[in-house]
Amino acid sequence: MENIVHGVFLFLGLITVAFVLLITVYLIIAGMPAIGELGLFNFLFGKSWGPTYAVPEFGILPFILSSVYGTAGALLLGVPVGFFTAVYLAKLAPPKVKALVGAAVSLLAGIPSVVYGLVGMLVLVPAIRSIFNVPDGASLLAAIIVLSVMVLPSIINVSMTALEAVPKEYEDASLSLGASPIETYMRVTVPAAKSGIATAVVLGVGRALGEAMAVMMVSGNAPNMPSLFESVRFLTTAVASEMSYSSGLHRQALFSIALVLFLFIMLINAALNFILKHRKEG
Amino acid sequence: MSEIIKVKDLCLWYGSSQALKNISMDIPERSITAFIGPSGCGKSTFLKTLNRMNDLIPDVKITGEVKYDGRNIYGPGVDVNDLRREIGMVFQKPNPFPMSVYDNVAYGPRTHGIRSKAKLDEIVEKSLKNAAIWDELKDRLKKSALGLSGGQQQRLCIARSIAVKPEVVLLDEPTSALDPISTAKIEELIDELKREFTIVIVTHNMQQAARCADVTAFFYLGNLIEVGQTMQMFSTPNDRRTQDYITGRFG
Ligand SMILES: Nc1ncnc2c1ncn2[C@@H]1O[C@H](COP(=O)(O)OP(=O)(O)OP(=O)(O)O)[C@@H](O)[C@H]1O
Numbered sequence: 290m291e292n293i294v295h296g297v298f299l300f301l302g303l304i305t306v307a308f309v310l311l312i313t314v315y316l317i318i319a320g321m322p323a324i325g326e327l328g329l330f331n332f333l334f335g336k337s338w339g340p341t342y343a344v345p346e347f348g349i350l351p352f353i354l355s356s357v358y359g360t361a362g363a364l365l366l367g368v369p370v371g372f373f374t375a376v377y378l379a380k381l382a383p384p385k386v387k388a389l390v391g392a393a394v395s396l397l398a399g400i401p402s403v404v405y406g407l408v409g410m411l412v413l414v415p416a417i418r419s420i421f422n423v424p425d426g427a428s429l430l431a432a433i434i435v436l437s438v439m440v441l442p443s444i445i446n447v448s449m450t451a452l453e454a455v456p457k458e459y460e461d462a463s464l465s466l467g468a469s470p471i472e473t474y475m476r477v478t479v480p481a482a483k484s485g486i487a488t489a490v491v492l493g494v495g496r497a498l499g500e501a502m503a504v505m506m507v508s509g510n511a512p513n514m515p516s517l518f519e520s521v522r523f524l525t526t527a528v529a530s531e532m533s534y535s536s537g538l539h540r541q542a543l544f545s546i547a548l549v550l551f552l553f554i555m556l557i558n559a560a561l562n563f564i565l566k567h568r569k570e571g
Numbered sequence: 572m573s574e575i576i577k578v579k580d581l582c583l584w585y586g587s588s589q590a591l592k593n594i595s596m597d598i599p600e601r602s603i604t605a606f607i608g609p610s611g612c613g614k615s616t617f618l619k620t621l622n623r624m625n626d627l628i629p630d631v632k633i634t635g636e637v638k639y640d641g642r643n644i645y646g647p648g649v650d651v652n653d654l655r656r657e658i659g660m661v662f663q664k665p666n667p668f669p670m671s672v673y674d675n676v677a678y679g680p681r682t683h684g685i686r687s688k689a690k691l692d693e694i695v696e697k698s699l700k701n702a703a704i705w706d707e708l709k710d711r712l713k714k715s716a717l718g719l720s721g722g723q724q725q726r727l728c729i730a731r732s733i734a735v736k737p738e739v740v741l742l743d744e745p746t747s748a749l750d751p752i753s754t755a756k757i758e759e760l761i762d763e764l765k766r767e768f769t770i771v772i773v774t775h776n777m778q779q780a781a782r783c784a785d786v787t788a789f790f791y792l793g794n795l796i797e798v799g800q801t802m803q804m805f806s807t808p809n810d811r812r813t814q815d816y817i818t819g820r821f822g
């Protein structure tokens with residue numbers, strides 16, 4: 290009996306592993322041909338994407354940079370806001386405020402990305418156009434702002450859990466030395482929770498990098514080299530927006546883009562594992 | 572001997588349950604005062620009222636007064652952070668920060684604005700020497716404090732608390748988590764420290780009180796039953812309950 294149960298669980302566990310392997314292998318097989326044909330360097334560092342040009346061009350540097358800048362920008366805005374919110378909620382907020390904000394954060398986490406995209410399209414994009422007086426508000430900036438909101442819940446929740454797990458004894462010691470509560474949180478609690486906070490940031494990176502729908506709706510989706518007020522296309526949206534009508538080398542190139550995105554995400558995961566592994570020594 | 576802390580009619584409630592009842596006592600300067608009494612009688616609670624560490628617990632109500640240096644610490648206009656710099660605390664469980672030995676000791680001085688490396692070096696060395704742990708730690712100042720033994724950690728915590736040059740050091744059962752050798756070292760240390768600091772120590776260990784303390788106070792069910800010179804208290808207690816407690820009949 291024990292053995293059967295054990296076997297069933299093992300089987301279920303292996304299904305997950307099988308899927309990961311399947312996806313990895315498939316992406317590699319599907320993604321390699323175009324890279325082979327176009328050359329890795331030309332593919333990654335080509336500045337122009339035009340699969341339907343008379344002489345087709347398959348450079349994905351605009352997508353890579355848009356994804357990197359978009360993610361970096363989202364974190365630049367989202368991390369400070371999320372971090373201070375987490376400190377406030379974990380340490381300072383009165384219980385009622387904490388419950389209210391906590392509920393709002395959970396709700397934020399549950400909103401489907403298409404809704405973020407929709408609100409971004411209807412509110413943010415026109416706002417950017419009129420505030421900055423640009424021809425079109427659908428831009429890298431719009432994507433950054435939407436993504437910064439989308440990464441907030443994971444940053445807040447994960448950092449908050451880490452901050453709350455710091456032993457109260459550390460804080461008592463600091464207070465008994467005459468440090469103020471705020472000083473105590475910033476100089477003792479936050480450093481003691483640093484690996485958890487780093488984890489939160491890495492999760493945010495993963496979220497921002499992997500988001501397609503909301504980004505597609507607010508960024509204009511033109512394959513330009515990134516610039517704050519220009520329409521841009523991310524790695525995710527590059528795959529999503531042309532898959533339906535592509536064929537031949539074009540289609541293969543889209544798979545290659547997916548492979549590049551996949552490698553980015555793998556890198557993020559490796560970083561996360563590294564942090565988690567070194568948590569105890571930290 | 573002059574009194575550095577004077578407590579008058581101090582009462583404390585956790586919510587609706589009263590943990591301290593009309594406590595009045597004085598704590599003499601540059602001497603060791605011990606609080607003894609059975610578990611739950613309010614020793615830690617009383618100790619924490621002396622540097623307002625109870626402020627952190629929600630729903631605590633305090634009446635009466637605690638005069639430190641002639642001023643009621645529960646009165647208006649008292650800066651709690653300044654107060655805690657002057658009246659420091661060492662806890663039952665050693666609680667060094669997850670930082671290096673050096674940074675632990677330098678934490679307090681840095682908090683109070685000392686930035687100069689030379690000055691910090693000097694304070695760290697002096698505090699560790701005062702806590703009788705310099706020789707053991709001088710070669711591992713940059714190592715994490717979490718790697719030390721429990722006894723070393725506790726002495727480091729004492730060094731950390733004296734690094735801000737307090738007037739009074741409150742110790743809540745500082746040796747209850749330690750082995751006899753570490754305990755002996757800490758008792759010896761406390762005896763040294765009373766030259767420079769006023770020491771108040773909570774202990775469950777009767778011999779410890781008898782060995783170290785100049786003055787002993789016996790608490791029972793939130794009341795201060797008796798306070799007096801340690802010698803007198805252990806040889807001829809005035810109250811029946813004190814006698815029962817120190818002879819081990821309860822607690
Ligand atoms: N944070 C708190 N909230 C509510 N009640 C508390 C709190 N801390 C202590 N008490 C209660 O106050 C009373 C005194 O507790 P205190 O910790 O001061 O006793 P103690 O003499 O230090 O005991 P011990 O020797 O076990 O450390 C106890 O009845 C305890 O249950």
Ligand SMILES: [Mg+2]
Nearest residue numbers: 614615616743
């Ligand atoms: Mg206690």
